[in-house]
Amino acid sequence: MLLQLLANGIITGLCYSLVALGFAMIYFTTKTFHFAHGSIYTLSVYLFFTFYNMANLPFPIAIFFSLSITAVIGILVDELIYVPLIKKKSSQSIQMLSSLGLYIVIVNFIAMIYGNETKVISPGIQPTYQIGSVILTRVQILTFIISLILSATFMIFLKLSKLGIMIRGMRDDPELLSIMGIPPRKIRWFVFSVGSVFAGVASILNGLDVGIDPNIGMLALLNGAVAVIIGGVGIFEGTFLGAVLLGTLQSLVIWKTSARWQNTITFLLLIILLLFRPQGILGKKQRVEESLQ
Amino acid sequence: MNYFFHILIMINIYMILALSLNIPVGYTGLLSLSHASFYGVGAYISTLLMMKLGIGFIPSLLFSIFGSVLLGLVISIPSLRLKGDYFMLSTLAFQIVTFTILYNWVSLTRGPYGIPGIPAPQFFGIIIDTIPSFLIFSSAVASICLYLLYILGKSPFGRLLKAIREDELSAMSLGKNTVKFKITSFAISAGFAAIPGVLFAGYMTYIDPTSFTLEESIFILSIIIIGGSGNFLGPVLGTIFMILLPEILRFLALPDSIIANMRQIIYGFLIILLLRFRPQGIKGEYKFQ
Numbered sequence: 001m002l003l004q005l006l007a008n009g010i011i012t013g014l015c016y017s018l019v020a021l022g023f024a025m026i027y028f029t030t031k032t033f034h035f036a037h038g039s040i041y042t043l044s045v046y047l048f049f050t051f052y053n054m055a056n057l058p059f060p061i062a063i064f065f066s067l068s069i070t071a072v073i074g075i076l077v078d079e080l081i082y083v084p085l086i087k088k089k090s091s092q093s094i095q096m097l098s099s100l101g102l103y104i105v106i107v108n109f110i111a112m113i114y115g116n117e118t119k120v121i122s123p124g125i126q127p128t129y130q131i132g133s134v135i136l137t138r139v140q141i142l143t144f145i146i147s148l149i150l151s152a153t154f155m156i157f158l159k160l161s162k163l164g165i166m167i168r169g170m171r172d173d174p175e176l177l178s179i180m181g182i183p184p185r186k187i188r189w190f191v192f193s194v195g196s197v198f199a200g201v202a203s204i205l206n207g208l209d210v211g212i213d214p215n216i217g218m219l220a221l222l223n224g225a226v227a228v229i230i231g232g233v234g235i236f237e238g239t240f241l242g243a244v245l246l247g248t249l250q251s252l253v254i255w256k257t258s259a260r261w262q263n264t265i266t267f268l269l270l271i272i273l274l275l276f277r278p279q280g281i282l283g284k285k286q287r288v289e290e291s292l293q
Numbered sequence: 294m295n296y297f298f299h300i301l302i303m304i305n306i307y308m309i310l311a312l313s314l315n316i317p318v319g320y321t322g323l324l325s326l327s328h329a330s331f332y333g334v335g336a337y338i339s340t341l342l343m344m345k346l347g348i349g350f351i352p353s354l355l356f357s358i359f360g361s362v363l364l365g366l367v368i369s370i371p372s373l374r375l376k377g378d379y380f381m382l383s384t385l386a387f388q389i390v391t392f393t394i395l396y397n398w399v400s401l402t403r404g405p406y407g408i409p410g411i412p413a414p415q416f417f418g419i420i421i422d423t424i425p426s427f428l429i430f431s432s433a434v435a436s437i438c439l440y441l442l443y444i445l446g447k448s449p450f451g452r453l454l455k456a457i458r459e460d461e462l463s464a465m466s467l468g469k470n471t472v473k474f475k476i477t478s479f480a481i482s483a484g485f486a487a488i489p490g491v492l493f494a495g496y497m498t499y500i501d502p503t504s505f506t507l508e509e510s511i512f513i514l515s516i517i518i519i520g521g522s523g524n525f526l527g528p529v530l531g532t533i534f535m536i537l538l539p540e541i542l543r544f545l546a547l548p549d550s551i552i553a554n555m556r557q558i559i560y561g562f563l564i565i566l567l568l569r570f571r572p573q574g575i576k577g578e579y580k581f582q
Contacts, residue, residue, distance in 0.1 A: 033378045093324050096378045101564030112554040264393040267386040274383045
């Protein structure tokens with residue numbers, strides 16, 4: 001039982017890590033608390049639902065279309081919502097509020113078009129596999145492999161490639177980057193499109209597993225944000241670790257109490273972290289204000 | 294006629310909510326996403342005291358204000374350390390924790406089943422059990438609250454909160470304990486938010502946790518973003534506008550299933566547009582920056 005819950009928790013955590021890494025990449029480089037990331041998460045899986053279940057396109061083509069549109073929408077959100085606010089020198093709180101406004105708009109559009117009820121993407125009982133005493137569904141195994149590969153590739157890419165180094169440079173000092181002759185706007189496009197695709201992959205995997213409704217994005221985003229805070233703002237490895245830890249912890253909450261208290265525990269953890277260790281588990285001790293500069 | 298009275302009662306309830314949130318947001322400059330938790334805790338404390346312990350309306354109203362102030366003190370502790378979006382994130386976390394507790398502590402709050410049959414407000418031999426009488430009662434309560442909040446805004450205390458909003462360092466250098474004032478403003482706001490909670494419970498005679506969600510907090514905050522904050526008129530106009538908006542949509546003969554989403558889409562758009570082009574809202578004083 002414990003092993004089963006641990007396995008479920010780690011797989012959930014890996015799925016969180018995709019949302020969290022996308023969110024983290026955007027948050028660290030642009031300093032924008034991208035609330036609308038949650039609505040992009042929802043939108044992406046609904047696009048997939050439209051192409052795959054309603055238009056009956058083949059699986060790979062539906063994936064390709066929905067993720068491409070997601071990437072474009074990610075860039076559009078940045079250009080239409082955040083860039084004008086940054087030009088106006090609005091604070092991060094205002095960007096966060098605008099993002100919240102956009103979240104409301106997108107999610108309610110989805111609810112208006114598709115309805116509020118839960119929709120199933122892959123009907124029927126999924127084939128399961130037994131590994132030792134642990135039973136996993138096919139989607140869970142798929143989630144495990146894809147999330148692990150994507151997260152690992154992403155972290156290696158950040159460490160080694162030139163663009164990855166630029167992204168880390170933008171995290172540390174955006175102004176210095178433009179002095180070096182690197183246009184921050186191009187990096188913003190990259191960050192928003194790739195971040196959105198990561199959210200899309202996670203939402204489609206999760207949708208295949210448990211179905212979709214218009215409100216799934218909020219909790220996905222908040223779990224991702226909590227993972228970022230657990231790991232420490234500015235540290236990508238920490239975000240990954242935080243997501244896996246969070247998934248495992250939530251699974252253990254089911255073991256000790258019941259699934260109903262998952263959110264209570266998650267957000268109590270967030271409050272405790274914000275109060276006592278705002279730099280996260282891997283972060284160096286510094287003032288919160290500095291870490292946000 | 295009762296339909297018209299119903300709208301006026303809702304305006305009364307939300308006006309107290311908006312003007313009480315105006316104190317931390319508009320005066321002190323602390324963006325809070327936990328106002329619905331005070332509203333809900335107010336409603337639940339008074340309801341439970343009246344129904345489980347048989348305490349009268351007025352004492353349970355006072356207890357619920359007291360409980361809400363205590364919760365406000367607990368939530369505002371992060372303001373000692375956190376700024377900007379971190380502060381907002383911590384109020385959001387508290388909002389979700391409060392909601393999940395109301396939702397999951399089934400033995401006390403009956404959780405998702407809600408509490409039906411809440412007794413009508415009753416004091417000094419008067420029972421408020423019809424819609425017209427409830428309109429008079431809620432208007433009286435709202436007038437008292439609005440008057441108190443108006444006085445508070447004009448007082449030296451209100452001016453000091455504005456000073457903290459504009460330039461916290463200057464306020465500190467004048468020897469003011471800004472942390473203490475921030476916490477006080479938050480706690481006062483929480484206390485006032487409990488009153489509409491009690492009104493709501495008595496009016497609806499039924500409460501369940503879904504009235505006090507994060508979405509509700511965002512709605513109350515959007516009232517004062519849209520109406521404007523930092524003065525008295527902004528939140529008042531915001532409330533009237535936001536409560537009338539779905540009724541206007543209904544007159545346009547839109548089906549009910551679309552109205553709920555349509556209303557949210559409109560206010561989401563309004564938040565984005567106002568923050569960008571008119572950060573003081575319709576008639577506010579404080580420009581969100």
